[in-house]
Amino acid sequence: MKYKLFTFIFLSFFFGITNASNDEKCFKDSKSLITNLYKNYPVDGNKIIENAGIKTISRFFTNQLTNMLVKDYECRNNLNGVCNIDFNILSNAQDDIGKFSILQPTDNIVTVKFDTPTHGEFIDFLIENKGVRVSKHCVSEEQYRKNNIIDLGTNSNGFGTNSHLNAQGKKFKQACKDAKLNGIISGFISGDEPGEGAMHIEITQ
Incomplete structure (x- = not known):
C-alpha cells in the first residue's frame, strides 16, 4: 500500500493541511512517510522546510500553506529577522528540543512526540491513502x-x-x-x- 502526505500539523492553534503533487514520492506506510519527512528536515534547525523552495514545499503542503511559508521566509530574508512564524513548524519550537518518537502509527493518523520533558510537544499527522479518502x-x-x-x-x-x-x-x-x-x-x-x-x-x- 502506498501513501501520500495529506496531513494536519497541530501546533497549538496553528495548523495546516499537507498535500502532494502528481510526482510525489510514495511510501509503503504512514510511519515511513513521517520518518522520511523528519530525516530530510530534522528539528535541529540546520535545515528547514521553508527554505526548500516552492516546488519542494508544495509536494508536502497545500497551495495556501505553501504560499504562506514561502512568503514568510522571503519576509525574514528581507527584514533579516523574524516575521510571522518564529518557530520550526515541524517541532513547534524555536530551538532544537531533542529527539522525537512516533507513537502508534496507523493508516490514517500518526502522532509525533518530542521527548524533551519541558516541552512535551505533540504533532498529529492525518494520512490519506493515495487516491482513497481514509478520513x-x-x-x-x-x-x-x-x-x-x-x-x-x-x-x-x-x-x-x-x-x-x-x-x-x-x-x-x-x-x-x-x-x-x-x-x-x-x-x-x-x-x-x-x-x-x-x-x-x-x-x-
Missing part, C-alpha cells in the same frame, strides 16, 4: 476557505488513544454534539468514528 477529515481547500475548521487529535489532546475515547474524550464529544444541536458549531465528527482519530469541528464563516 472524513480530509477535505478540500475550498471547504476550508468556507469554514473555520479545528481538528484535535485524540492522542495529543488527552482524549484517548487513537479511536478509543477516555472519560475526558467522551465528555468533549458530548459537548460538541450539544454545540452542534444548538447551532453553535456547524459540523462535528468525533474522533472515535471509524477511520478518524481526531475531533473535527466546523464553524461556518
Whole structure:
C-alpha cells in the first residue's frame, strides 16, 4: 500500500493541511512517510522546510500553506529577522528540543512526540491513502476557505488513544454534539468514528 502526505500539523492553534503533487514520492506506510519527512528536515534547525523552495514545499503542503511559508521566509530574508512564524513548524519550537518518537502509527493518523520533558510537544499527522479518502477529515481547500475548521487529535489532546475515547474524550464529544444541536458549531465528527482519530469541528464563516 502506498501513501501520500495529506496531513494536519497541530501546533497549538496553528495548523495546516499537507498535500502532494502528481510526482510525489510514495511510501509503503504512514510511519515511513513521517520518518522520511523528519530525516530530510530534522528539528535541529540546520535545515528547514521553508527554505526548500516552492516546488519542494508544495509536494508536502497545500497551495495556501505553501504560499504562506514561502512568503514568510522571503519576509525574514528581507527584514533579516523574524516575521510571522518564529518557530520550526515541524517541532513547534524555536530551538532544537531533542529527539522525537512516533507513537502508534496507523493508516490514517500518526502522532509525533518530542521527548524533551519541558516541552512535551505533540504533532498529529492525518494520512490519506493515495487516491482513497481514509478520513472524513480530509477535505478540500475550498471547504476550508468556507469554514473555520479545528481538528484535535485524540492522542495529543488527552482524549484517548487513537479511536478509543477516555472519560475526558467522551465528555468533549458530548459537548460538541450539544454545540452542534444548538447551532453553535456547524459540523462535528468525533474522533472515535471509524477511520478518524481526531475531533473535527466546523464553524461556518
